[in-house]
Amino acid sequence: MDLLAVTAPAAEGVRPVLPMVLIGLVLMGTFVAIAFELVHKSLAALAGAIVAVVLALALGVFGGESPYEHVHEFIAHDLNVIGVIVGTSILVGIAGRSGLFHFIAIKLVKLTGGKPALLLPAVMAATIGFVTFLTIAPGVLIMTSLVLVITRELDYAPTPYIMTVAIGANSGALMTFASGIPTLMIGTSAGIPYVHFLVVSLPLALISAVLAFAVIRWSYRRQLILTGSREERREKVAGFDEWALVKDRAIFQRSAVILGLTILGFAFAQKLGVGLDFIAFCGAAAALFFSGFDPEEAIRHVKWPVILFFVGLFVLIGAVRETGLLDILAAQIFKISGTNVTLALLILVPFVFVTAGIVDNIPVAATMIPIVRSMIASGLPAEPLWWGLIAACNLGGNPTPVGSIAAVIALHALEKERGIRIGWGEYLKVGGIVTLLQIPLVIGYIWMFRHLDIFPAL
Amino acid sequence: MNEPDDAELDESMDSFEAAFTARRIDLPDITPLPLCLAPDGSNQDEPARRLAEILAAQLEVELHRLAPPAGDTPPFQHIVDGARAAGCGLIVVPAPFAEDFAELGAASIGTNLDLLLSRRATPLLVVRDPERDIEATLREVVLPLSFVARDDALAAAWAFRALAPHGRLHLLAVVDPAHPTPQTADALELAEFGESALAGLGQPEMAGLVAAVQRHAAKQNVGCRVSVRVGDAVETVAAFANDLECLLVTTCPCDEGSPSLSQAHALIRQSRNPVLVLD
Numbered sequence: 001m002d003l004l005a006v007t008a009p010a011a012e013g014v015r016p017v018l019p020m021v022l023i024g025l026v027l028m029g030t031f032v033a034i035a036f037e038l039v040h041k042s043l044a045a046l047a048g049a050i051v052a053v054v055l056a057l058a059l060g061v062f063g064g065e066s067p068y069e070h071v072h073e074f075i076a077h078d079l080n081v082i083g084v085i086v087g088t089s090i091l092v093g094i095a096g097r098s099g100l101f102h103f104i105a106i107k108l109v110k111l112t113g114g115k116p117a118l119l120l121p122a123v124m125a126a127t128i129g130f131v132t133f134l135t136i137a138p139g140v141l142i143m144t145s146l147v148l149v150i151t152r153e154l155d156y157a158p159t160p161y162i163m164t165v166a167i168g169a170n171s172g173a174l175m176t177f178a179s180g181i182p183t184l185m186i187g188t189s190a191g192i193p194y195v196h197f198l199v200v201s202l203p204l205a206l207i208s209a210v211l212a213f214a215v216i217r218w219s220y221r222r223q224l225i226l227t228g229s230r231e232e233r234r235e236k237v238a239g240f241d242e243w244a245l246v247k248d249r250a251i252f253q254r255s256a257v258i259l260g261l262t263i264l265g266f267a268f269a270q271k272l273g274v275g276l277d278f279i280a281f282c283g284a285a286a287a288l289f290f291s292g293f294d295p296e297e298a299i300r301h302v303k304w305p306v307i308l309f310f311v312g313l314f315v316l317i318g319a320v321r322e323t324g325l326l327d328i329l330a331a332q333i334f335k336i337s338g339t340n341v342t343l344a345l346l347i348l349v350p351f352v353f354v355t356a357g358i359v360d361n362i363p364v365a366a367t368m369i370p371i372v373r374s375m376i377a378s379g380l381p382a383e384p385l386w387w388g389l390i391a392a393c394n395l396g397g398n399p400t401p402v403g404s405i406a407a408v409i410a411l412h413a414l415e416k417e418r419g420i421r422i423g424w425g426e427y428l429k430v431g432g433i434v435t436l437l438q439i440p441l442v443i444g445y446i447w448m449f450r451h452l453d454i455f456p457a458l
Numbered sequence: 459m460n461e462p463d464d465a466e467l468d469e470s471m472d473s474f475e476a477a478f479t480a481r482r483i484d485l486p487d488i489t490p491l492p493l494c495l496a497p498d499g500s501n502q503d504e505p506a507r508r509l510a511e512i513l514a515a516q517l518e519v520e521l522h523r524l525a526p527p528a529g530d531t532p533p534f535q536h537i538v539d540g541a542r543a544a545g546c547g548l549i550v551v552p553a554p555f556a557e558d559f560a561e562l563g564a565a566s567i568g569t570n571l572d573l574l575l576s577r578r579a580t581p582l583l584v585v586r587d588p589e590r591d592i593e594a595t596l597r598e599v600v601l602p603l604s605f606v607a608r609d610d611a612l613a614a615a616w617a618f619r620a621l622a623p624h625g626r627l628h629l630l631a632v633v634d635p636a637h638p639t640p641q642t643a644d645a646l647e648l649a650e651f652g653e654s655a656l657a658g659l660g661q662p663e664m665a666g667l668v669a670a671v672q673r674h675a676a677k678q679n680v681g682c683r684v685s686v687r688v689g690d691a692v693e694t695v696a697a698f699a700n701d702l703e704c705l706l707v708t709t710c711p712c713d714e715g716s717p718s719l720s721q722a723h724a725l726i727r728q729s730r731n732p733v734l735v736l737d
Contacts, residue, residue, distance in 0.1 A: 102473050141463075145470035149478055243669035244480035245473040248683040249676055292683070413467050 015324035019059040024325045026052045027367070030316060035359045035402070042305040045312030045363075052319035061322050074318030075311060080277045081188050082310055086302055087280025088135065088178055088262075093301040094287040095259050096138035099245050100252035101130055105146045106242035114154050114233040116224040123147060123161050124168045124213050128205070131172025131406075132179050133259060137303070140169045140406045144413045152418070153236055155227040159422065160220035162414045163430055167212045169406030173394045174205035177266055177276070181306075182356075182365035182393035188276065189369045190386040194266045196456045200387055204445050208395055211441060212434045219430045251292050258286045313366045321370045330374035341384050341450060344375065345443050348385065349392045353439055356396025357403040357431075365393040383455035384446050391442040399435040401427040481666035485615040485674055490517040491547025491580075496524045496537045502552030506585040508592045509732055510550040513583070516596065517619060522546055534570035538577055549574075550583045553726060571726070575735065576712050576719060581616065587730040591703045595732055596622040598704035601671075602630045602695040603664055610663075610709065613736050614671050617707045618678060620734065626681035628704070629671060631664065632694045633686065692721055696728035707734045 030048030034041050053071055056062050062070040075082075095101070108126050112118035123143065130139035143165045151158040173180025177187045177194045187197070217224070226233070246252070262283030265272075269279050288295045320326060337344035348368075356364040372389050376382045397404025401411050401424060415421045449455050495510040497503040507523075514521040522544040527536035541549045553571055574582065599617045603610055617627055668684055675682035687694045699706045706729055710722035726733050 099473065102470070102477070106474070106477055141466055141470050145467060146474055149471060149474040153478055240477050241480040241482070241666070241669040242477055243672040243676075244476045244665040246668070246672040246682075246684075248681070249672065250681050250683075409467075416464070416467070417471070 016059070019055065019061045020323040020325045020328075022055050022059070023052050023061070023320050023323050026055065027316060027320050031359050031363060034363060037402075040305070041360070042309040042312065045309045045316060047312075049312040049315035049319070052316050056319045056322060061319065070318065070322065071315055074315050077318070078185075078188075078310070078314045080275050081185050082307060083275070083277025084178065084184055084188065084280045085181065085310065086307065087277060087282075087284040089302045089306075090284035090298055091259065091262060091280070091287045092134045092138050094291045094293055094298055095252075095255040096134050096142065097293070097301075098252035098255040098291065099247055100256055101134065101139075101142050102146075102245050103242045103252065105130075105142060106240050106245075109146065109150055110237055110240060110242075112237070113230075114150075114237040116156065116226060119150075119156075120160060120164060120217060120224065121213065123164050124209060127165045127168040128172040128175065128209055131169045132175040133263070135178070136169050136173050136180055136404070136406050137409065139172065140165055140409045143169075144410045148413060148417045150237075154233060156225075157220075157223040158414060158418055159420060160216060160223050162410045163220070163422075163427075164213065164216050166401075166404075166407040166410040167216065167398050167431060167434055168209055169410075170394050170397045170404050171205045171209035171212060173397075173404075173406075174201045174208065174391060176202065176263070178263075178280075180394050182361045183390055185362070185365050186369060186386060186390045186393065189373070190382070190458065192386065192458060193270050193456075194276075196458075199456055200449065201390060204391055204442070207445070208391075208438050208441060211437050212398070215434045215437065216430060219433070248292060254290045254292075255287065258283055258290065261286070309362070313363055317366050317370065320367075326367070326370045327374050330371045330378065333371070334375055334378045334380070337380070339379050341381060342443075342447055344380055345384060345388050345446060348372070349388050349443050350439050352389060352392035353396040353399070353435055356393055357399035357435070360402070361393045361397050361404055364396070365389070368393070381450070382458050384450050386458070387449070387455070388442065388446050391446070392439075395435070395438045395442065398438065399428065399431045400424065401431075403431075407431075476665040476668075479662045479665055480669045481662040483611050483663070483666040483670045485611055485618070485670055488612075488615050488619055490519045490619065491545060492520040492522055493517070493548050493550055494522045494524060494537070494541040494544055494546035494580075495550045496540070497526075498533075498552055499526065500552055502585055502588045505588050505590065505592045506550055506552040509583070509585055509595060512592070512596060513548075513550070513620060516622065519547075532570065532573070534573040534577060537570075537574060538579065541580060546580060548581045548583060549578065550585065553584045553586060572723065575710065575722060578712060578735075581737070582735045584726050584733045584735065586726070586732060590730060590732075592732075594703040595705050596620055597625045598628065598702050599625065599707060600628045600630055600695070600699045600702065600704050600731075601707045602632060602691075603667065610667050611670065613707050613709050614667065614674075616734060616736055617705075618674060618680070620705055620707070621680055624680060626683065627671065627675060628698075628702075629668060629682065629684045630695060630698055631684070631686045632691045633688050634691045634694075635688060636690065692724045692728060696725060700728075700730045702731070704731050705734055706731050707736065709736045711737060 026048050030044050033039050033044040057067055062068070105126055108122050109119065112122045127139065127143045130142055144162065147158060147161040147165060151161055173183055176197050178184055262279060265279035265282065266276055269276050288298055333344065333347055337347060352364060352368060368389055372385045376385060397406065401407050401422065407427070411422050493510055493514045495507060497506060510521055524537060524540045527533050537549060537551065551574065599621045601613055601617045621627055672682055685698070687698060708722055708725055710718050722735055
C-alpha cells in the first residue's frame with residue numbers, strides 16, 4: 001500500500017514550522033497548567049486561547065481578508081456543544097434539586113437493608129443511573145452525599161463506596177449522548193445519532209461498570225464488613241424517611257416528565273430536523289417554566305466557568321489546528337497504523353486513556369477530535385475511531401484521582417466530611433487495575449463490533 | 459471547573475441528613491364537630507358566613523349561627539358559651555380589618571378578640587379582609603412551621619381537613635435572624651437561602667413533620683410545597699400568605715402570658731386572609 005497516497009491531508013502544502021511550534025507550546029503549557037492546577041482551568045484555557053490567537057494573528061496563521069473571523073468560526077463551529085451544555089445544565093440542575101433523585105436513592109438503599117453485599121452494587125447501579133440522566137457532576141454529588149451519610153450511620157468504611165461512585169460514574173458517562181461532556185463533544189462533532197449510543201456505548205458502559213465493580217469489590221473486600229446486628233441495620237435503614245426531603249412532589253413529577261421528554265427529544269432530534277442544542281434549550285425552558293423554581297436562581301446554577309473553559313479551549317484548539325500541527329500528529333499515527341484499524345485503536349485508546357487520566361478528559365477530547373477527524377480523512381473508518389475515542393475519553397478518567405470530575409468531587413467530599421484522604425498511590429492501585437482491564441475491554445469490544453460489522457453506519 | 463461546589467454538597471448532605479434524622483410523626487385524626495358562626499353586624503359578616511358554609515360543607519358538619527349578644531353578657535363570653543352549648547368544635551368570627559375598626563366601636567368582636575383568643579375552648583377561625591375571594595380561600599392553605607412538632611402535627615391535620623380537594627398546602631419555615639438557633643445561625647451564613655436549607659436546620663421534629671405532611675399529601679393527592687424564608691417571623695408569614703388567597707393556620711395556646719399569644723395577635727392583625735387559630 002502506498003502510504004503517501006493515503007496521508008494526503010498531512011502532505012498538503014508545507015506549513016510554517018515556527019507558528020506550529022509556538023502555538024503547540026502554548027497548548028502544552030495550557031495542559032500543564034490544567035493538569036497541575038497551576039491556575040483555574042477556565043483561566044488557563046482563556047489565557048491559552050488569547051496567547052494562541054495573538055501568535056496566530058502575528059505570524060499570519062489565519063488566512064483571508066479578515067483573519068480574526070477565524071476565531072468566531074472556531075466558536076461557531078462548536079456552538080451547538082455549548083448550547084447543549086447550557087440547556088442540559090439548567091434542566092439537570094432543576095431535576096437534581098427537585099429531590100426526585102434523592103428520593104429514589106433512599107428507596108434503593110432501603111431495599112438493600114444496609115447489607116454491604118447489596119449496598120455496594122446498589123451504589124454502583126444508582127451512580128450509573130443518576131449520571132446517565134443528570135450527567136456526572138450532579139449525579140456524583142447526590143451519590144457521594146448519600147454514601148457519606150449512610151456509611152456514617154451504619155458505621156461502615158466509606159472508601160469502597162466512594163471509590164465505587166468515583167469510578168462507576170465514568171461508566172455512567174458512556175451510557176448516552178448527553179451523559180458526559182466528552183461524550184457530548186465527540187458525539188456532536190462526529191454527528192452520531194442519539195440512538196446509536198444505545199446500541200454501541202450503553203452495553204460497553206455496563207460491561208465496564210461490572211469490571212470496575214469486580215475490581216473495587218475485590219480491592220476493598222476487607223473493608224466491606226458488617227457492623228451491628230441484622231435487626232439494628234435494618235432498623236437504621238428503615239429509619240430513613242425519604243419524604244422528609246420532598247420539597248414539592250409536583251416539582252419532581254414535572255421534572256421527571258420534562259427530563260424524559262428531553263431524552264426522547266434527543267433521540268428524535270435528527271428526525272425532527274433540529275439540533276440537540278435546540279432540544280436541550282426546549283427542556284431547559286420547560287423546566288424553568290413548569291418547575292416552580294426561581295428562574296434567576298436556576299440560571300445562576302449553570303456552570304459558567306465550564307462554558308468559559310469551553311470557549312477558551314475551542315479557540316485554542318482551533319488555532320492549533322490551523323497551524324497544521326494536529327494534522328501532522330494524525331499523519332504520524334497513520335504512518336504507523338496505515339489502514340489497520342486494530343493498530344490505530346491500539347495506539348489511540350491507550351494514549352487517550354493515559355492523557356485523559358493525567359490532564360482531564362475534556363481538553364483531551366477537544367484535542368483528539370480534530371486528530372481523529374484527520375485520521376478518518378486519511379482513510380481509516382470513522383465508526384471504530386469515534387467510538388474508541390468516546391470510550392477512552394470517559395473511562396480514561398479512571399486511573400488517577402484527577403482524571404475526571406467524578407473522582408475530584410467524591411474524594412474532596414470524603415476528605416471534607418470524614419477526614420479521609422485517598423492519595424494518588426491508593427487511587428492508582430484500584431483505578432490503575434480498572435484501567436488496565438478497561439483498555440483491552442474497549443479495544444476488544446470495538447474490534448468485535450468492527451469484525452462482526454454491527455456498527456451503525458455514520 | 460472541576461472544583462467541587464461545597465455549598466451544593468452541603469445542600470445534598472443536608473437533604474439526606476433530614477431523611478435520616480426525621481422523627482416519626484403521625485398526623486392525628488380529627489373528628490370535626492359542628493361549626494359556630496358568630497356575626498358582628500360588620501361588613502365582614504357576609505364573607506364569614508360564606509367561608510363558614512364552605513368549610514362546614516367540606517367537613518360535613520352542621521353550621522350554627524349565633525344570635526347577637528343580649529343584656530350585659532360580654533360578646534366574647536356570649537360566643538364561648540354559645541359555641542359550648544351547641545357542642546361546636548370551631549368558632550368562625552369576623553374581626554375588624556383596618557379602616558372599619560372605628561365604625562364598629564366597642565361592641566365589635568374586635569375589641570374582644572384578645573379575650574376570645576385567651577378564653578376559647580375550641581379552634582377559632584378569624585375572617586379578615588372582606589375584599590378577599592372567599593371562594594378561593596380553601597384552595598390554598600399556609601401552615602407556618604412553628605418548630606413545635608406536636609402542635610404542628612395537629613395544625614397539619616387541620617390544614618388537610620380544611621384544604622379543598624386538589625388544593626395546595628404550603629409549609630412555611632421562617633428563619634428569624636433576630637432569634638437564631640445554632641442550626642439557623644449556620645444556615646443564615648449561606649449566601650443563598652433556599653428551600654433546601656430547611657433540611658439543614660437540623661430539626662428532627664420539623665423533618666418528621668415535613669415527611670408526615672408530604673406522605674399524607676401524596677395519599678390525598680393534594681399539592682404540598684415547602685418554603686423557607688428569612689425575616690421577622692410574623693411579618694414574613696403574613697407577607698407570604700397575603701400574596702395568596704388562602705387560609706392561614708397557626709397555633710396559639712390559651713395562655714395570656716405566652717409569647718405565642720402575642721405572636722398570634724400580631725399575625726391576625728397583619729393578615730388579610732382568614733386565620734385559623736388552634737390550641
